[in-house]
Amino acid sequence: MNVCSVVGVRPEFVMAAPVIDELAAAGHDPTLVHTGQHHDDALSAAFFDELSLPQPDHHLGVGSAPRGEQIARAVERLVPLLAARDPDATLVYGDTTSTLAGAIAAVATDTPLAHVEAGLRSADWRMPEERARVVVDHLADLRLAPTSDALAALDAEGVTGGVRDVGDVRADAVAAVRSSDPGGLPAPTSPYVLATVHRAATTDDAAALRGVLTGLARVAAPVVLPIHPRTADRLRAFDDADWAAEQVRLIDPVGYAEFLTLLADAAAVATDSGGVQREAAYLGTPCVTLRDQTEWRETVRDGRNVLAGTEPDEITAAVEEAVAEPSREPDVPTGAAAAIVAAIEEWRGVEVPEVS
Structure with missing residues (x-):
């Protein structure tokens, strides 16, 4: 076949x-x-x-x-x-x-x-x-x-x-990649928050993107943000850097194994990605979704995910609360x-x- x-x-x-x-x-x-x-x-x-x-x-x-x-x-x-x-x-x-x-x-x-x-x-x-x-x-x-x-x-x-x-076939991929040693990843200062921002609804709206980055910059813990090409293009168009802070560490895009290592070791993740919401749930990392809705509603019902939208104050509060949560045991159903x-x-x- x-x-x-x-x-x-x-x-x-x-x-x-x-x-x-x-x-x-x-x-x-x-x-x-x-x-x-x-x-x-x-x-x-x-x-x-x-x-x-x-x-x-x-x-x-x-x-x-x-x-x-x-x-x-x-x-x-x-x-x-x-x-x-x-x-x-x-x-x-x-x-x-x-x-x-x-x-x-x-x-x-x-x-x-x-x-x-x-x-x-x-x-x-x-x-x-x-x-x-x-x-x-x-x-x-x-x-x-x-x-x-x-x-x-x-x-x-x-x-x-x-x-x-x-x-969910993503769980199969997570299990397969996590079973091997990715290597070569310098450990960020811990505890830290991992962030991903790439959806057009966020990056194509200057107010939304600035709100997300401002909210992340106000988080007490360091934020590690692998910069997606779409996001990098939008940042270059900004006339100011109100969101910029030492708290937000922009890094080059990383491979999948390195990303899962960052996600597993993070105190929390803030993301507009659907897939990352699921991966965070599998790895036991508290998740804050930078959207008002999600297609993975069960992650919200079971307390593994919080919807924060793109308002800076809401994002900061949700991420701070997620960081304070104890991590859960990984559960990867293959x-x-x-x-x-x-x-x-x-x-x-x-x-x-x-x-x-």
């Missing part, structure tokens, strides 16, 4: 790695297509190495562009590729431009489509990620849900067929990749090959 995974950004690399590994271990023929949405070649290569991802079979070279142009380029290049390869299934992950482009191309070529992280909902239609989730779920033939909340959301939208509860492959095999009616 040939399953074509379409990826384009780092969170998709993280999710795809365990699935591709499981497909290969089961004797199937995985194909990897990199759209090039994330155009930092050096950092992409580092993630591929750390996750033991094979080099892409196809690189579409979409590059940096406005969202609509990226989608158009990716679809234009994916359609003939899928038509020529005729895979048994196309697999898309998450909620990015590449996710949406992969889904559109699969539908355009009558290729069976499966969606990993189906059913996640933040209830914020302003987010391009939310629109992508809904559209892709309604285009997909097989929806692979990570949580009970995701299953409930699909049911509420009338999507009851082609749904499987498989768990097995989602195997469940995903089993669901695809059942869906496509494929006999499981014998692996010698």
